[in-house]
Amino acid sequence: MPKKDKNVQSTRDVPKPGEGEVICVVKKMLGAEHIIVSCLDGKERTARIPGRMRKKTWIKEGDVVLAAPWDFQPNKADIVYRYMNDEIKKLVEEKVINREIIDQLRG
Template sequence: MPKKDRTDQVPSRDFPRPQEGEIICVVKKMLGAEHIIIACLDGKERTARIPGRMRKKTWIKEGDVILAAPWDFQPNKADVVYKYMNDEIKKLIEEKVISRDVIDQLRG
């Protein structure tokens, strides 16, 4: 029986790009009780909430790049939508959605 060819690359999974009402942010500080302070690409710092569906499955730490949705009725607060992995951040930079300088500046 012939062996299977293992040279196939793992298919890259699709990840969300910023849609209407969403913004890319960097985690600045962990506050506890599922709340964090984030620095967003629009230049604002917001208090964000990690939703229950992400609490135990996705671990977020300072310096992580996330996708957040600011609230309509309180624009200084937001909900975390997605946490980007390192390879996904590289793809966002390659697609010119964000620039490396902006991410370094927000982390800075």
């Protein structure tokens, strides 16, 4: 059996914000799968963690997430994806987001 190489990086593409999606930073956990996020468009929204992510993806304060604001209530959103640290670095390198803005929203 061949050994697994531990230094293999994932070739999976990092999801970028599409139409109707925005990158946000988690500000506060409210409980019952609800969180408050501070978004790059300057708004603060109440976001919901959907059922498909609840037990697979753990989200904590300070995490960078991709959210989709609701059409009928723009102050609410659904969480689409949680970025890992290496994925955030890729987004900064590709100039999708600015490192200073993320640090400012986290702090």
